[in-house]
Amino acid sequence: MTDARHGWRKNAKDTTVVALGEKTHKVMDCEHITKSQDKVAQRHERLGTQIIYENLENKNVSIKVHAHDRNLAVNKFVRDTQFTVNQNDLWHAVKAVKKAVTKISKGTKRSEGISWSVQLGDKVEPIATHINWAVRNCEQNSLKLKESLDNIVNHYCDNHENCHHSSRCRFDSNYEPSRTVLTNLKARKMLEIAIKSSTIYKYPQDYILAKDTFYVESFNNVVNIFQDKRICFGDDQYKLRSNLAVCHWNENVDRGFTSVWKSINPNAIATHKDKHLEPLPFKFLLKTE
Known part of the structure; x- marks a missing residue:
């Protein structure tokens, strides 16, 4: 290094x-x-x-x-x-994603629903945790890593069809989301753009070894x-x-x-x-x- x-x-x-x-x-x-x-x-x-x-x-x-x-x-x-x-370095990549998600998770009252959404306020750290987990469990496969990053938005929309088989949201019938479910289409789009604009999403091959x-x-x-x-x-x-x-x-x-x-x-x-x-x-x- x-x-x-x-x-x-x-x-x-x-x-x-x-x-x-x-x-x-x-x-x-x-x-x-x-x-x-x-x-x-x-x-x-x-x-x-x-x-x-x-x-x-x-x-x-x-x-x-x-x-x-x-x-x-x-x-x-x-x-x-x-x-x-x-x-x-993975840490710097995750830090950049956290900064991007933080930017769309809070702001002034007049810009709410335009440049940020209250539904994203509790998802900064969980998304960082998910990215770290995804990189360490992608089996050094950049396509698998990208698919896992794509699934972040679906997971918070309470759609767990593509979640990992070991995740509680897949096998526990009594599972209830601990974070606010994304129901606002604007919030979903902002989160999707933040993730797909990140360096780790654009160049997953540079991070697959964690x-x-x-x-x-x-x-x-x-x-x-x-x-x-x-x-x-x-x-x-x-x-x-x-x-x-x-x-x-x-x-x-x-x-x-x-x-x-x-x-x-x-x-x-x-x-x-x-x-x-x-x-x-x-x-x-x-x-x-």
Whole structure:
């Protein structure tokens, strides 16, 4: 998985492009791209990705699946690369759908029934859950994923003919919808347009493996400790701080924990857990002396 982090917030001089292994979550390569290589900061991620591919190829490391945050230039580069499957981050795709559905689920009183509908107000999170479930149960079939997304509107219209056979709405004769049933044709049309306009619906083949870039986003947060975006660093200082971030990350990612805290509150989210991690060892600092 790869991602780019710009050194500044706008028109950055420096960009860090990093590649992490899917299983180890450790940094495999980290490239520093500057405006001396390409004057356009928006093209830095594509250039850095190309250099990473060349470096890994020189080390005889093959890339089977490449996940990233849907940079279109990187998409094209990966698709043109033989034997590598291109995948985009699912979380960002679902977030975009939630934003689109939220926009049509609330608004001013005068625009009700025109640009939004009250019947869609309770469906933002359930639709996000449905999309996540659909991607993970599509059996890596883009057509099956698209059919499942098409069925979202039918499900909320209380039409369960095409719902999954394991769903309660299919086998429970006493099933009653927990959400407001869509009876307004305008609301149904708005929801249908929001879903069919989404990236995951238009390009389902880029999401069928349900990949995410959570770890590489976390790495970027670690880099913020060493590189403040409010400060302009020289090239040498920028590289030094990037290397320190890589050493810190590789030493501590997925480190052990001493205990796990679980809430006994019956109303708490069932999956909520809090791990008490082991202290940071900072062994890499001893090697730099």
